[in-house]
Amino acid sequence: MAHLAEVRKSWAFYEKHLKGNGMVVLDGEKNSLKLAQIVVVSRLSSETSLLQSDSISKRVQESIDTLESHLRNGEDVYGVNTGCGGNANTRTEKLEMLQKAFLQHHQAGILPGTPGLNGCNYALPLDVVRGAILIRCNSLLRGHSAVRMEVIELLRQALNCNITPLIPLRGSISASGDLSPLSYIGGLVEGNPDIFVHVRQNEANATERDKVVSAADALHQSNITPLTLKAKEALGVMNGTAPSAAAAALTLYDTNNLTILTQLLTAMATEALLGSVDNYHDFISQCRPHTGQMEVANNIRSFLIGSQLSRKMHFKQQGLVQDRYALRTAPQWIGPQVEDLLAANCQITTELNSSTDNPLIDVPGDRFHHGGNFQAASVTSAMEKTRTALVMLGRLVVSQCQEIINPSTNKGLPPNLCLDNPSLSFTCKGIDINMSSYFSELAFLSNSIPSHVHTAEMNNQSVNSLALIAARYAAQSADIVTMMCAAHLYVLCQALDLRALEKDFFDAIKPCLSSLFDELFQSSGVAGNFENVWSLITTSWHAHSESDIDSRCEKVSKHCAHAIFDDLMSTGATPSLYVSVQKWKSSVTSVLSQAHERTHHQFTMHPSTPDYLALSTKEIYLFVRQTLRVPLHRGLVDHPEASDSDKTKKTIGTNITQIYTAISNGRITGALQKATQEANLTS
Template sequence: MTSQVPLAQEVLDDTMASHETDKEGETTRRSTPHLALTYRTWVTIQNLVRAGRVEINGYNLDIATVVAVSRFGCKPVIEKSPELLERLKESQEILLEHMRNGRKIYGVNTGFGGNADLRTDNLINLQRALTQHQQSAILTQDDFEAHPDGDREFSPHSMPTSWVKGSMLVRCNTNVRGHSAVSWKVVDTLAELIRRDMTPIVPLRGSISASGDLMPLSYIAGVLQGNPDIFVRYGGGKDMKVINAPQALEEIRHLNIQENETDAEDQYSAITLGPKEGLALVNGTAPSATVAALALYETNQLAFLSQLVTCLSSETLAANVEWTHPFIAEVRPHPGQIEAAQNLRRLLDGSGLVTGLGEHDNSAQEGLVQDRYAVRSSPQWVGPQLEDLCFAADQLVRELNSTTDNPLVNSETGTVHCGANFQAASVTMVAEKTRLCLQMIGKMLFAQTSEMINPTLNNGLPPNLAPDDPSLSYCMKGVDINMAAYQSELAFLANAVSSHVQSAEMHNQSINSLALVSARYTMQSVELVAMMTASAIYVGLQGVDLRVMHKTFLEDFRKEAMDIIDQNFLPNFEEEDLLSMQQNVWDKFCETWTATASDDAEQRCQKVAHATVNVVLRLFYSGEMSLAAPDEADVHLAMLNCEEDLEQAMICAFRTHQSDFFEKPWTMQYLSRGTQVLYQFVREELGVPFYRGLAENMELGNETSGRPKQTIGSWISMIYEAVCDGSLAGDVFVSLGCLAGA
């Protein structure tokens, strides 16, 4: 889902050096562990992609490497050290010694699963039988098309290429640990398939992740065996083609001979799996762990972006953000809450649209004395998710560097042990935690977006964030409905998969993890939250544009309004009285402007002018202002004239101000440190503009001020693609550094 973002090598080098040497930075990272993890993973991926290759040895695999190999073409190379080669050789020799001594070892000379009471001396055919019975799931002709059309009613029945590549990488890493009794040829051929961009076509459904993901891994093993009914996708993009396993192995041999690999003729031929080698390939958690790793990587970025969107929402709502004050988190010292509050406060630094960042700037004079929950409780809401995501990453990295097949060879003692390391419950818990975190993040984005769009909640902005007359411009109303749809589906997906386990395989697999199913649903949740993130960003950027447009109109029009009042009333009242009442008059002007946000411009200006002049009338009748001239009728005439003059000047000034803003918004100078980066990327890099309301209707012409018109959905789709391909998060990371190396 995420692509690399170009970044100068020296920036990467400096960043990595700071991770090693900066003591002060280390203190910061301890207080922001989730952001440090997310940023460090992203930086590592950039380095791996630039290097183009990565060496694995069974003990050093991480989430960044899984992402770099599975998505970005980084080529895995197995560390060909004497120690690793010796581990592989010893495990095979120990297993054979046990066989020579007549020991019955599960899956080597016994039946499988509930048929483990069966015995055989035909060790080679037993391994063939293992992959044979597992290659049983459904693929359709569409799955074998290099470029299937979009006219299918059902989703694909095959796994995405990235999932399969990652599974092959994780399986290699597991097998080279020396506990699986596999040969060098098996693991190196598996790695060579990845290096040659040959990816088995693997069914999407059918694994319960009990004895590991037997079915998906059996299709990968089938390629090594040269099964002519197992197919691979070769290459990518327009050049991708689908060939079967024998053709793939022949192509590898041909390529290696061309590259002067003298032993390629034998090395990359179809493999007859030896005793235990079938089990070593299919008996494990690699597919589940891979999909969980890819989902977790995306979720970590979405979790950080949700904090940035919270800052954007706060600025749209002109929030009083005293809730980011470190004291609040310190007295309830959950590390996630502390980190979220710290991140939000640093991201909000420099904002001209919020209050409460200063030590004593924390009391609202008008309106709500504190913000509503969607933003005010965001540190408490997001914080626990950051903690769970850090814990999930720790669990998953441990899984990536584990031996998960059965039986296991202990080279130190020369023993073979039967167990159940393939039971992927740890991965299930990672997927369940991650999916629940996504639901919580999505719910917050939904609540914030709803508050920004709703005129009864958004602190004086127009309904639906309409930039023009709201009676004819409904702008974000559709997005409001979309968000409810996304959140409803997301909430459904958040239900635990682990509670739906069914007994399987003659009741032998009576408890099974369903890890791959859970991880698949987590990937669906990632997709939904990415949609919600893109929508919330679009809404939030529209919101801050409108906030700045109206804020600067009020700032710019104040002098003109006071001049009109002075010109109309100066003959009637003492100049000193007029000066003293200016603040009362202007407060009423701003209050009424905010209260009439749902009115069209002309009606709004009429109401504001009437309410403003009425302040003068009230002060006159209360005796707080004295007449300079004795004719009271002149005062009433002056009031009528003033109201008319003020209304006409106001509508003219607002239309001019609005037109100028539409042409070139000046929002950037009012935004915070974090939201400036987001605004600049979306508005300038992506070219997603401020939405101008009814003028954007494509029936009224195909362009607005020289730029093409698009639907709201098309603009949001551009942001969504940038969220999905990682360019948005990457730009934020680079521009913010990320907050000095996190």
């Protein structure tokens, strides 16, 4: 399945739950749990239910019966009547006490600030914990773990009551599963008075604040009775990959969205830089038919349908004959990341629907298996791919952004994309520097995680996946790329406005200058060559983009006057023509200056930018300008001052933060959906 098609399915599910429709039903069946379901329960607090099915209850109970049968026969079952890990050579008959001991020694993490909210930066994000509970419930329903339905139901009820354990951020090596994080979820089941939970109030109780209380108090306040965990149940709750899988699922969902957004940003950059739509011609990908490259090229090309700014290939054009790499090779750059993300999707989806503890109860075979499904290397593998994809996306974004800001590469846009005079206004220069900082940190985070594996636990866990660490760093990477995309989108909207303003300006001056040229030179033999002169005017206008407006107008008129004079000299100029050239020079300066002031004023009142954009890129532009109300930056006049009566003025960073927040919280998803629909993409 194409990457965009996979993402669209997730969007549809997310939008349904965003509107308060639907419930996530758990059944433990193969491939029943998807990324989007983790997202809506974790971030939107969508309600969950257990599928009411006799077959589910039966298979869960049969796993318990099978375990008890082997215990009655006097068999040794790991973690049930033996010690754990390197201490598995010990034996005990105190089965329930053993389960308490397992929870006790893993509840050893550092969580400053408990029982207050100040320690949250030391805690696993609440959405990851909610996702972990959901995944663990789904796994236990598969009937391989000998954990009672009552335990699963308690965890599900806690989810629906928005009771979320505070779990230390660090401490898991994801070898025998995420033992430490899951032990705190086990503490919730027990109602441990020294395990603290975050309780989020429902919208109906908006007057009450979220709070942190003990697990015992939270269960009591929600009329949930804590449970004493029986043989294997603490191990069944603890011994799994759910926290790693939850963190990975959430990050992968975000990365998939960022990948689509990056393709749309590339289309917008193509417009801002007057780039060629032929960069994305299907013939190029047919010659090198990698599936990811083909999909991305098709997407970007479709996102440019209707654009008045991107161009078809011209065999005669000024400047570079082809676009620079950040545009021209975008399909070849993004394509492999799309392929890797699809592979990561498969790995994580499989993990969401797996039994990942040890031992596993084999009811049909009437036995148990000592194995290693808790080794979360598949999650690590998916997160390595994801982090690599993110750094590649980030590299593309920073390259495009800096090309647009730099006047030597942006095809005539003002330096730093300032709307006013560049001698006193440096609008996007700070963004340029920020982007370098963001990318440097992103590149550091892309370093391999599994290469840092260290032996643990009496040398028993000599290899460990570090999946939760890999997922955490992938989440940080996704957050930085979100910042980069937000900054780039701000820059792109500014650049597109300036490009549209330039179009309006050229449309305003061309007929005036054409009439003036014919009037002054109609008898000179060069009157019919205005198109050549017009080309000189536009080229010179771009070449002098770093000059303030008055100086720019003078330089353009002077340059054109010299060119006309040289042309006239070759045809035998008369003194009257010298006078005409001087009139042309002074008149052009005046026309340019007056037209610029007029179109500048008109544009700031009524921007024409949407008229020039492709159908898809227009959706993203309007989302920024109309939905988020992030305006065109007008230069120094927009600097907030204490004495200023206009309280609507914001810093550049505040406006970029609005865009960042909209990407981060999923508010932009609707615009992404509309943009892909406008492109008529069916895959």
